Amino acid sequence: MRRSRAFIPTTKEAPSDAQLASHIFLSRAGFISQVAAGLYSYMPLAKKVIRKIENIIHDEMANVGAEEVELSFVAPSDLWIESGRIDKFGKELLRFYDRKEKLFVLGPTHEEMMVDLVRNRVTSYKNLPLNLYQIKTKFRDEVRPRYGLMRGREFIMKDGYSFHASQEDLDREFEVLEAAYKRIITRLGLDFRVVEADSGAIGGSGSKELMVIADSGEDTIAVCDKCEYGANVEVFLNMDELGEDFDANSITDIKEIKGDDKCPDCDGKLSLTKGIEVGHIFKLGTTYSEALKANYLDENGKSQPFIMGTYGMGVSRLVAAVIEQHHDEFGCIWTKATAPYAINIMVSNIKDEAQNTLGEELYLKLLGENVEVMLDDRKERFGFKMKDAELIGFPYTVIIGKELLNGTVEIYERKTRQKTTVVTGDIFKRVMELV
RNA sequence: CGGGGUGUAGCUCAGUAUGGUUAGAGUACCUGGUUUGGGACCAGGGGGCCGAAGGUUCGAGUCCUUUCACCCCGACCA
8 A cells, every 4th residue: 555545644643532542542543533432433544453353363263163154233122022131231232213113222242143043943963063153343332431442332343152062062162262262362462361250241150251461451350470370350359249349459459358369270479460351251051042942952852952152352442452552652563463564665755766766666566475565655754754654553664765875774663663774685585574 | 320521623722710803823734945864944825603502792702591412530331
């Protein structure tokens, strides 16, 4: 893409109400635009990042044999009445009537829809297990949306559901999905923990959350310094028993309650950190299959409700989480897997024919190799383009500038902000090594 | 849903206590010129129903009433 033709409206100033780094930088760098409370439009850069995350998810889902479907966003309220959740969800569930005065809802999560899709179609234990997922816009009319993409009302979520004939098989699938989820977050380049969590209002038992470690996270988690143990602090301390007023904010609080700060799984020590919940997997059991009368016949010809698992991952929230974990005072620092463009080529002075020619040449050559490359061919000054590149957060920028007179260009690494001099003849090769 | 705050140019904000030229600045944008290694400079220019509706007044961005939107704290949050 040529920067001179791209729709990337960057600004010096952040929206006055933005608090979080991800909100500020995604707005300033021209990724997102707020439309109303909790509603955002995605601009080209954001769409590219979202697509990258989605592709990794699709890839890992294919690896574990989950199949993609797409359920309609608008759902008949009947299903929600049938499951009993129409009241449970309350006003968070947006409802409306169509022209025939029939009540519909906008899907906030799709257990009902998925169970409805499968019931009476899969009717034998021989066809189990089954794992279906989708990546889809969800809508929850949150009381108080905030923090940009972190807690919007409309958001993109990957939601998957598995159907089993036995608890053992669900347990097996749960572990497979947990491993897949870990691979996804690892591939995205994020530091995270899997923690034990509360099952919440959706029901069921056996629940784990994927927490991306970030100071701005809304959840407090206890993590071990030696092993992989981690728990949402509310679950760890069994907050229900402690009462509503209690709030654990330091490891001292944990020591007070538990007597020590030892890991329950090994001899390591626990510490508290903040996390952003980007994934939540849990064993639903038969909650929904019973409510919606979704049964299969077992080997004895006896009717049984499906034993289910559910696996959610917040795609749009992940976009924000990447930036919460990877930014500095100058802007976004995308990881290799999430960067909207792998390489930015900056021609310092486009009036300089030699610079311009080399920029064009390198750009076309990289395009020929299917490298996702941006060519900053705007008639702007060096400083302006650098600030812009830092704000957007391209992992690498090739600077073609005045050093070209010595036959060299530079590679600027966003993460370290270091520049490396490279002789012109080697630049293509060097770039190909980086992407 | 309780408590608080803010709505003026695309964006960030002055101006409102005490009503009174043609409503301002910075930035962004357009033209021309100078610049070209860290958001540069000079000159000229376009852009506003002062959130909306009603009212008070000779006169309202400013005062009064109603309403809408957005944000913050809390409660809530698969």
